[in-house]
Amino acid sequence: MGLTDKEKRVKYTTVSIPLTLYNRIKKLIEGTGFTSVSQYVTYVLREVVASHEESKYEEPFTEEDKQKIIEKLKKLGYI
Amino acid sequence: MIPRPHGGRLINKILTGKKREILLSEASELPSISISFERVIDVMDIAHGVFSPLEGFLFQEDYINVLYDMRLTNDLPWTIPIVLDVDPEEISGLKEGDDIILRYNEEPIAIMKIEEIYGWDKKEYARQVYKTTDPNHPGVSKTYNRKELLIGGTIDLLNEIKHPLENRILWPIETRVLFKEKKWRTIVAFQTRNVPHRGHEYVQKAALTFADGLLIHPLVGWKKPGDYRDEVIFAAYEALIKHYYPKNVVVLAGLLMNMNYAGPREAIHHAIVRKNFGATHFIVGRDHAGVGDYYGPYEAWEIFDEFPDLGITPLFIREAFYCRKCGGMANEKICPHGDEYRIKISGTKLRKMIMEGKIPPEYMMRPEVAETILKFKDPFVH
Numbered sequence: 001m002g003l004t005d006k007e008k009r010v011k012y013t014t015v016s017i018p019l020t021l022y023n024r025i026k027k028l029i030e031g032t033g034f035t036s037v038s039q040y041v042t043y044v045l046r047e048v049v050a051s052h053e054e055s056k057y058e059e060p061f062t063e064e065d066k067q068k069i070i071e072k073l074k075k076l077g078y079i
Numbered sequence: 080m081i082p083r084p085h086g087g088r089l090i091n092k093i094l095t096g097k098k099r100e101i102l103l104s105e106a107s108e109l110p111s112i113s114i115s116f117e118r119v120i121d122v123m124d125i126a127h128g129v130f131s132p133l134e135g136f137l138f139q140e141d142y143i144n145v146l147y148d149m150r151l152t153n154d155l156p157w158t159i160p161i162v163l164d165v166d167p168e169e170i171s172g173l174k175e176g177d178d179i180i181l182r183y184n185e186e187p188i189a190i191m192k193i194e195e196i197y198g199w200d201k202k203e204y205a206r207q208v209y210k211t212t213d214p215n216h217p218g219v220s221k222t223y224n225r226k227e228l229l230i231g232g233t234i235d236l237l238n239e240i241k242h243p244l245e246n247r248i249l250w251p252i253e254t255r256v257l258f259k260e261k262k263w264r265t266i267v268a269f270q271t272r273n274v275p276h277r278g279h280e281y282v283q284k285a286a287l288t289f290a291d292g293l294l295i296h297p298l299v300g301w302k303k304p305g306d307y308r309d310e311v312i313f314a315a316y317e318a319l320i321k322h323y324y325p326k327n328v329v330v331l332a333g334l335l336m337n338m339n340y341a342g343p344r345e346a347i348h349h350a351i352v353r354k355n356f357g358a359t360h361f362i363v364g365r366d367h368a369g370v371g372d373y374y375g376p377y378e379a380w381e382i383f384d385e386f387p388d389l390g391i392t393p394l395f396i397r398e399a400f401y402c403r404k405c406g407g408m409a410n411e412k413i414c415p416h417g418d419e420y421r422i423k424i425s426g427t428k429l430r431k432m433i434m435e436g437k438i439p440p441e442y443m444m445r446p447e448v449a450e451t452i453l454k455f456k457d458p459f460v461h
Contacts, residue, residue, distance in 0.1 A: 033384070043387055044387075046154070046387050046388040047387035047388055049388065050387070050388030050389075050390055053083075053087060054082065054083060054390065056083075056087065057083030057084075057087055059081075059255060059259070060084075060088065060089040060091070060128075060252065061252055061255075061256065065252070066256055069252065069253050069256040069257075070256060070260060072253070073253065073256065073257055073260070076246055078249075078257055078330065078332075079257065079260055079261075
């Protein structure tokens with residue numbers, strides 16, 4: 001029998017952090033909505049990674065594209 | 080600062096020039112399948128980058144991840160699976176790796192590379208996405224009516240579908256240029272499927288107080304009977320903007336996208352899409368994208384706690400009411416008065432008045448807006 005959709009779901013891997021940091025986080029999340037250190041670390045990393053990614057971006061249009069779009073926007077009354 | 084698109088790149092899958100001509104001429108020789116108007120809308124949204132970073136319909140691994148973890152396999156938040164359903168007989172003889180043409184009313188819309196064919200459990204889909212398997216839920220009922228297999232693969236758009244309101248529909252690249260031209264750095268997006276009443280105006284203006292610009296972004300597309308027609312919504316907003324908003328702070332543009340009524344999951348989806356349009360903030364209503372009582376009133380707010388990496392800031396603005404004691408619009412956070420002073424603005428009541436040809440009281444709807452709606456012989460969808 002094949003795997004169900006639920007069984008095919010995302011896998012996890014292990015990342016090492018210093019035990020001192022682990023204990024510090026464990027204490028920090030007591031009484032919060034976080035149920036484990038892993039959950040907290042995942043949350044924080046996603047936040048940090050996204051903010052680092054944000055700085056690496058250039059708009060996807062050339063000057064020529066831009067002029068064409070501006071013409072269209074003028075015609076439609078947006079500019 | 081206008082945010083980068085979801086995943087870092089605005090997807091453009093629109094074929095142009097020689098490549099399009101060649102593929103169009105070959106289209107008649109390729110196998111094809113007919114798709115519904117809703118799937119055409121998905122194709123257009125993928126091609127124009129509304130669904131960036133998606134470049135096609137989901138592969139199975141992404142589908143499973145989205146279903147259970149609300150993320151794509153590259154870890155990006157994504158909450159509504161964008162899938163193409165087919166009947167086994169439609170694709171008999173086809174295999175993974177083949178190119179097919181997606182047609183609507185015989186017209187070739189897009190070319191798709193079949194990269195995966197897989198089955199799905201619609202009941203499980205409903206349970207995860209809609210949090211209910213009740214066929215009375217409009218999204219669940221649509222899911223149950225879909226076909227038995229899914230095909231995953233990238234698409235390239237060959238032909239745009241003409242829409243009666245196409246001059247009112249802007250795509251992400253266009254709003255991004257527009258916001259840059261207007262020199263807006265903070266843009267609040269407001270999702271709607273309705274004509275504006277005073278409560279909507281209050282929420283929009285509360286958000287606009289600290290942003291450079293407001294994107295009023297009505298969903299254009301399929302509507303259920305009793306809803307206001309798209310052209311009525313646009314005309315009503317134009318009247319409101321003309322009489323009650325300062326110049327150069329509002330962009331009113333249609334968004335061609337399907338509505339799922341998936342409550343909290345759809346609130347995240349709506350926010351991601353608005354990020355692709357260049358919005359920095361997104362107004363999330365109470366029971367956003369909900370229907371009936373399938374979702375708790377604030378579930379669509381709470382789900383945002385699970386996504387620290389969305390890249391767009393949700394604004395949770397409480398529902399507005401008219402307070403007779405305050406003498407104006409207010410919400411429960413800023414008004415200390417009791418229910419005896421508060422008048423809720425009911426969409427159902429407003430609709431009834433409009434149906435009877437009556438102008439609603441000014442504390443519910445601006446007279447210019449009501450008059451504009453009443454000028455339409457029949458403002459509702461049948």
